[in-house]
Amino acid sequence: MSEQSLIHDFLKNLSKYLSRLDKPDAEEVIREIESHILDAIELQEQTGGISDAKSILDGFGEPREFANQYVEHLLKGTPPPKGFKAIQSVKKGATKTLYYSMGLLGFGVAAFLIIIGVGKLIMPSAIGVWSAAQGNSVVITFSEHVYPNSDELLGYWLSPIAIVIGVGIALLTRSVLRVLKASIQ
Amino acid sequence: MTKQENLNDKWDVQLRKGTLELVILAALKERTLYGLELLKLLHSFETMKITEGTLYPLMDRLKRDELVSALWRQEGDARPRKYYQLTQQGAKKLEALTNRWRQSVEDIETLIQNPSPQPINPKGE
Numbered sequence: 001m002s003e004q005s006l007i008h009d010f011l012k013n014l015s016k017y018l019s020r021l022d023k024p025d026a027e028e029v030i031r032e033i034e035s036h037i038l039d040a041i042e043l044q045e046q047t048g049g050i051s052d053a054k055s056i057l058d059g060f061g062e063p064r065e066f067a068n069q070y071v072e073h074l075l076k077g078t079p080p081p082k083g084f085k086a087i088q089s090v091k092k093g094a095t096k097t098l099y100y101s102m103g104l105l106g107f108g109v110a111a112f113l114i115i116i117g118v119g120k121l122i123m124p125s126a127i128g129v130w131s132a133a134q135g136n137s138v139v140i141t142f143s144e145h146v147y148p149n150s151d152e153l154l155g156y157w158l159s160p161i162a163i164v165i166g167v168g169i170a171l172l173t174r175s176v177l178r179v180l181k182a183s184i185q
Numbered sequence: 186m187t188k189q190e191n192l193n194d195k196w197d198v199q200l201r202k203g204t205l206e207l208v209i210l211a212a213l214k215e216r217t218l219y220g221l222e223l224l225k226l227l228h229s230f231e232t233m234k235i236t237e238g239t240l241y242p243l244m245d246r247l248k249r250d251e252l253v254s255a256l257w258r259q260e261g262d263a264r265p266r267k268y269y270q271l272t273q274q275g276a277k278k279l280e281a282l283t284n285r286w287r288q289s290v291e292d293i294e295t296l297i298q299n300p301s302p303q304p305i306n307p308k309g310e
Binding site: 028029031032033035036038039040043056059060061065066069070073 | 219220221236237238241242245246249264265266267
Protein backbone atom coordinates (compact mmCIF):
# COMPACT_ATOMS: atom_id res chain seq x y z
CA MET A 1 0.00 0.00 0.00
CA SER A 2 1.39 3.43 -0.93
CA GLU A 3 2.16 6.04 1.71
CA GLN A 4 -0.67 8.23 0.43
CA SER A 5 -3.14 5.36 0.77
CA LEU A 6 -1.93 4.58 4.29
CA ILE A 7 -2.45 8.18 5.35
CA HIS A 8 -5.78 8.44 3.54
CA ASP A 9 -7.09 5.26 5.17
CA PHE A 10 -5.92 6.35 8.61
CA LEU A 11 -7.62 9.75 8.33
CA LYS A 12 -10.77 8.20 6.89
CA ASN A 13 -11.01 5.76 9.78
CA LEU A 14 -10.25 8.48 12.28
CA SER A 15 -12.98 10.64 10.78
CA LYS A 16 -15.45 7.77 11.11
CA TYR A 17 -14.67 7.25 14.79
CA LEU A 18 -14.79 10.98 15.51
CA SER A 19 -18.35 11.31 14.21
CA ARG A 20 -19.65 11.69 17.76
CA LEU A 21 -18.01 15.11 17.90
CA ASP A 22 -19.64 18.13 16.33
CA LYS A 23 -18.66 18.28 12.67
CA PRO A 24 -16.41 21.40 12.95
CA ASP A 25 -14.59 19.88 15.96
CA ALA A 26 -14.03 16.58 14.14
CA GLU A 27 -12.81 18.40 11.04
CA GLU A 28 -10.37 20.42 13.11
CA VAL A 29 -8.90 17.27 14.69
CA ILE A 30 -8.46 15.70 11.23
CA ARG A 31 -6.89 18.89 9.89
CA GLU A 32 -4.40 19.03 12.76
CA ILE A 33 -3.46 15.35 12.53
CA GLU A 34 -3.08 15.54 8.75
CA SER A 35 -0.87 18.61 9.14
CA HIS A 36 1.24 16.74 11.73
CA ILE A 37 1.67 13.68 9.49
CA LEU A 38 2.73 15.75 6.45
CA ASP A 39 5.09 17.86 8.57
CA ALA A 40 6.63 14.72 10.11
CA ILE A 41 7.18 13.17 6.66
CA GLU A 42 8.85 16.36 5.44
CA LEU A 43 11.03 16.36 8.54
CA GLN A 44 12.10 12.76 7.88
CA GLU A 45 13.06 13.69 4.33
CA GLN A 46 14.89 16.87 5.38
CA THR A 47 16.99 14.95 7.90
CA GLY A 48 18.18 12.66 5.15
CA GLY A 49 16.00 9.70 5.96
CA ILE A 50 13.43 7.91 3.85
CA SER A 51 9.87 8.97 4.58
CA ASP A 52 8.08 6.31 6.55
CA ALA A 53 4.40 7.10 6.99
CA LYS A 54 3.75 3.85 8.81
CA SER A 55 6.14 4.69 11.65
CA ILE A 56 4.46 8.09 12.04
CA LEU A 57 0.97 6.61 12.01
CA ASP A 58 2.05 3.99 14.55
CA GLY A 59 2.64 6.86 16.97
CA PHE A 60 -1.10 7.58 16.97
CA GLY A 61 -2.06 3.96 17.67
CA GLU A 62 -5.29 2.46 16.33
CA PRO A 63 -7.63 5.12 14.89
CA ARG A 64 -10.48 3.86 17.05
CA GLU A 65 -8.52 4.03 20.30
CA PHE A 66 -7.06 7.39 19.33
CA ALA A 67 -10.48 8.82 18.46
CA ASN A 68 -11.98 7.46 21.69
CA GLN A 69 -9.71 9.76 23.66
CA TYR A 70 -11.31 12.73 21.95
CA VAL A 71 -14.89 11.59 22.44
CA GLU A 72 -14.78 9.94 25.87
CA HIS A 73 -15.57 13.21 27.64
CA LEU A 74 -18.88 13.30 25.77
CA LEU A 75 -19.85 9.94 27.24
CA LYS A 76 -18.56 10.22 30.77
CA GLY A 77 -16.83 13.56 31.23
CA THR A 78 -18.65 16.79 31.89
CA PRO A 79 -21.81 16.23 33.94
CA PRO A 80 -25.03 17.25 32.21
CA PRO A 81 -26.47 20.65 33.06
CA LYS A 82 -29.31 20.84 35.57
CA GLY A 83 -32.53 19.51 34.14
CA PHE A 84 -30.74 17.41 31.53
CA LYS A 85 -30.09 14.35 33.70
CA ALA A 86 -33.07 12.51 32.21
CA ILE A 87 -31.46 12.77 28.78
CA GLN A 88 -28.44 10.88 30.06
CA SER A 89 -30.71 7.91 30.74
CA VAL A 90 -32.72 8.27 27.58
CA LYS A 91 -29.68 8.41 25.32
CA LYS A 92 -28.43 5.03 26.51
CA GLY A 93 -31.32 3.46 24.61
CA ALA A 94 -31.58 6.03 21.87
CA THR A 95 -32.28 4.75 18.38
CA LYS A 96 -32.49 6.43 15.00
CA THR A 97 -36.28 6.12 15.17
CA LEU A 98 -36.31 8.03 18.44
CA TYR A 99 -33.96 10.62 16.95
CA TYR A 100 -36.12 11.28 13.88
CA SER A 101 -39.39 11.11 15.84
CA MET A 102 -38.06 13.63 18.31
CA GLY A 103 -36.97 15.90 15.48
CA LEU A 104 -40.29 15.63 13.68
CA LEU A 105 -42.30 16.27 16.82
CA GLY A 106 -40.15 19.13 18.13
CA PHE A 107 -39.67 20.98 14.87
CA GLY A 108 -43.28 20.24 13.86
CA VAL A 109 -44.69 21.88 16.99
CA ALA A 110 -42.24 24.77 16.63
CA ALA A 111 -43.21 25.33 12.98
CA PHE A 112 -46.91 25.16 13.87
CA LEU A 113 -46.54 27.84 16.55
CA ILE A 114 -44.43 30.10 14.34
CA ILE A 115 -46.97 29.78 11.49
CA ILE A 116 -49.76 30.75 13.90
CA GLY A 117 -47.73 33.71 15.16
CA VAL A 118 -46.91 35.00 11.69
CA GLY A 119 -50.36 34.13 10.35
CA LYS A 120 -52.05 36.16 13.06
CA LEU A 121 -50.23 39.25 11.78
CA ILE A 122 -51.22 38.58 8.16
CA MET A 123 -54.80 37.41 8.72
CA PRO A 124 -55.80 38.70 12.13
CA SER A 125 -59.45 37.81 11.85
CA ALA A 126 -58.92 34.31 10.47
CA ILE A 127 -56.46 32.99 13.06
CA GLY A 128 -56.99 33.05 16.77
CA VAL A 129 -57.33 31.23 20.05
CA TRP A 130 -60.90 31.01 21.22
CA SER A 131 -62.45 30.14 24.52
CA ALA A 132 -65.43 27.97 23.60
CA ALA A 133 -68.19 26.12 25.45
CA GLN A 134 -68.34 28.68 28.23
CA GLY A 135 -64.65 28.43 28.90
CA ASN A 136 -64.57 24.63 29.02
CA SER A 137 -62.34 24.33 25.96
CA VAL A 138 -59.77 26.32 24.02
CA VAL A 139 -59.81 26.19 20.23
CA ILE A 140 -57.16 27.34 17.77
CA THR A 141 -58.72 28.16 14.41
CA PHE A 142 -57.68 28.90 10.85
CA SER A 143 -60.99 30.05 9.50
CA GLU A 144 -62.64 32.81 7.64
CA HIS A 145 -65.25 33.01 10.36
CA VAL A 146 -65.16 33.75 14.04
CA TYR A 147 -65.52 30.57 16.07
CA PRO A 148 -69.22 30.38 17.09
CA ASN A 149 -70.28 31.11 20.69
CA SER A 150 -66.78 31.95 21.83
CA ASP A 151 -64.49 34.75 23.04
CA GLU A 152 -61.09 35.37 21.53
CA LEU A 153 -58.17 35.02 23.91
CA LEU A 154 -54.86 36.92 23.71
CA GLY A 155 -55.76 38.96 20.59
CA TYR A 156 -52.63 40.29 18.90
CA TRP A 157 -50.52 39.04 21.82
CA LEU A 158 -50.93 35.58 20.25
CA SER A 159 -48.40 36.56 17.59
CA PRO A 160 -45.29 37.29 19.73
CA ILE A 161 -46.17 34.62 22.29
CA ALA A 162 -46.52 31.89 19.64
CA ILE A 163 -43.34 32.97 17.81
CA VAL A 164 -41.23 33.12 21.00
CA ILE A 165 -42.47 29.73 22.22
CA GLY A 166 -42.02 28.26 18.72
CA VAL A 167 -38.42 29.45 18.46
CA GLY A 168 -37.76 28.23 22.03
CA ILE A 169 -39.07 24.76 21.20
CA ALA A 170 -36.99 24.67 18.00
CA LEU A 171 -33.81 25.55 19.92
CA LEU A 172 -34.57 23.03 22.65
CA THR A 173 -35.25 20.35 20.04
CA ARG A 174 -31.93 21.11 18.36
CA SER A 175 -30.08 20.72 21.69
CA VAL A 176 -31.83 17.44 22.49
CA LEU A 177 -31.11 16.08 19.01
CA ARG A 178 -27.41 16.87 19.38
CA VAL A 179 -27.27 14.84 22.58
CA LEU A 180 -29.21 11.98 20.98
CA LYS A 181 -27.04 12.05 17.87
CA ALA A 182 -23.91 11.62 19.96
CA SER A 183 -25.25 8.39 21.40
CA ILE A 184 -26.65 6.71 18.30
CA GLN A 185 -23.60 7.02 16.07
CA MET B 186 16.59 -4.56 26.77
CA THR B 187 18.51 -4.89 30.01
CA LYS B 188 16.79 -5.21 33.35
CA GLN B 189 17.83 -1.66 34.25
CA GLU B 190 16.45 -0.25 31.00
CA ASN B 191 13.21 -2.10 31.58
CA LEU B 192 12.98 -0.65 35.08
CA ASN B 193 13.71 2.83 33.72
CA ASP B 194 10.96 2.51 31.12
CA LYS B 195 8.41 1.38 33.68
CA TRP B 196 9.42 4.19 36.01
CA ASP B 197 9.15 6.79 33.23
CA VAL B 198 5.67 5.58 32.28
CA GLN B 199 4.46 5.71 35.87
CA LEU B 200 5.94 9.14 36.49
CA ARG B 201 4.54 10.57 33.25
CA LYS B 202 1.03 9.48 34.20
CA GLY B 203 1.07 11.89 37.10
CA THR B 204 3.19 14.66 35.68
CA LEU B 205 2.24 14.95 32.01
CA GLU B 206 -0.05 17.90 32.50
CA LEU B 207 2.68 19.76 34.38
CA VAL B 208 5.18 18.84 31.66
CA ILE B 209 2.99 20.18 28.84
CA LEU B 210 2.12 23.38 30.69
CA ALA B 211 5.80 23.91 31.52
CA ALA B 212 6.80 23.28 27.90
CA LEU B 213 4.38 25.99 26.80
CA LYS B 214 5.57 28.53 29.38
CA GLU B 215 6.44 31.64 27.36
CA ARG B 216 6.41 29.54 24.19
CA THR B 217 3.89 29.16 21.39
CA LEU B 218 4.30 25.77 19.75
CA TYR B 219 2.45 23.55 17.33
CA GLY B 220 2.00 19.83 17.98
CA LEU B 221 5.05 18.50 16.19
CA GLU B 222 7.32 21.18 17.72
CA LEU B 223 6.00 20.36 21.17
CA LEU B 224 6.55 16.65 20.57
CA LYS B 225 10.11 17.26 19.37
CA LEU B 226 10.82 19.42 22.40
CA LEU B 227 9.60 16.66 24.74
CA HIS B 228 11.55 14.02 22.83
CA SER B 229 14.73 15.99 23.46
CA PHE B 230 14.43 14.92 27.11
CA GLU B 231 15.21 11.36 28.08
CA THR B 232 12.17 10.79 30.29
CA MET B 233 9.50 12.60 28.27
CA LYS B 234 9.19 10.62 25.08
CA ILE B 235 5.43 10.53 24.66
CA THR B 236 3.64 9.50 21.48
CA GLU B 237 1.41 11.49 19.15
CA GLY B 238 -1.48 9.36 20.38
CA THR B 239 -0.96 10.71 23.89
CA LEU B 240 -0.15 14.30 23.03
CA TYR B 241 -3.01 15.38 20.79
CA PRO B 242 -5.99 14.17 22.87
CA LEU B 243 -4.30 15.71 25.93
CA MET B 244 -3.97 19.04 24.12
CA ASP B 245 -7.66 18.79 23.24
CA ARG B 246 -8.51 18.26 26.92
CA LEU B 247 -6.29 21.14 28.07
CA LYS B 248 -8.00 23.36 25.51
CA ARG B 249 -11.45 22.32 26.70
CA ASP B 250 -10.33 23.07 30.27
CA GLU B 251 -9.20 26.50 29.01
CA LEU B 252 -5.64 25.93 30.24
CA VAL B 253 -4.28 26.44 26.73
CA SER B 254 -5.59 28.30 23.72
CA ALA B 255 -5.08 27.28 20.12
CA LEU B 256 -4.81 29.29 16.95
CA TRP B 257 -4.31 28.25 13.32
CA ARG B 258 -1.48 30.18 11.76
CA GLN B 259 0.31 30.01 8.45
CA GLU B 260 3.93 31.15 8.17
CA GLY B 261 5.17 31.85 4.67
CA ASP B 262 4.61 28.99 2.28
CA ALA B 263 4.35 26.41 5.06
CA ARG B 264 1.02 24.68 5.61
CA PRO B 265 -1.21 26.11 8.34
CA ARG B 266 -0.44 24.78 11.80
CA LYS B 267 -2.34 24.83 15.03
CA TYR B 268 -0.31 26.69 17.64
CA TYR B 269 -0.85 26.32 21.36
CA GLN B 270 -0.09 28.73 24.15
CA LEU B 271 -0.87 29.02 27.84
CA THR B 272 -3.93 30.94 28.94
CA GLN B 273 -3.93 32.99 32.13
CA GLN B 274 -5.71 30.09 33.82
CA GLY B 275 -3.06 27.70 32.46
CA ALA B 276 -0.25 29.88 33.82
CA LYS B 277 -1.89 29.86 37.26
CA LYS B 278 -2.26 26.08 37.19
CA LEU B 279 1.36 25.71 36.08
CA GLU B 280 2.46 27.77 39.08
CA ALA B 281 0.36 25.68 41.48
CA LEU B 282 1.55 22.36 40.01
CA THR B 283 5.18 23.59 40.01
CA ASN B 284 4.99 24.36 43.72
CA ARG B 285 3.48 20.96 44.42
CA TRP B 286 6.10 19.24 42.28
CA ARG B 287 8.94 20.98 44.11
CA GLN B 288 7.43 20.00 47.44
CA SER B 289 7.23 16.37 46.33
CA VAL B 290 10.84 16.34 45.14
CA GLU B 291 11.96 17.91 48.41
CA ASP B 292 10.01 15.35 50.45
CA ILE B 293 11.36 12.40 48.47
CA GLU B 294 14.88 13.79 48.64
CA THR B 295 14.56 14.19 52.42
CA LEU B 296 13.56 10.52 52.73
CA ILE B 297 16.42 9.39 50.48
CA GLN B 298 18.96 11.49 52.36
CA ASN B 299 17.81 10.25 55.76
CA PRO B 300 17.99 6.46 55.86
CA SER B 301 17.11 4.74 59.08
CA PRO B 302 18.12 5.05 61.90
CA GLN B 303 18.77 8.76 61.37
CA PRO B 304 15.91 10.93 62.62
CA ILE B 305 13.98 12.75 59.93
CA ASN B 306 13.51 16.47 60.32
CA PRO B 307 11.32 17.63 57.50
CA LYS B 308 11.68 21.32 56.72
CA GLY B 309 9.39 23.53 58.74
CA GLU B 310 8.60 20.98 61.45
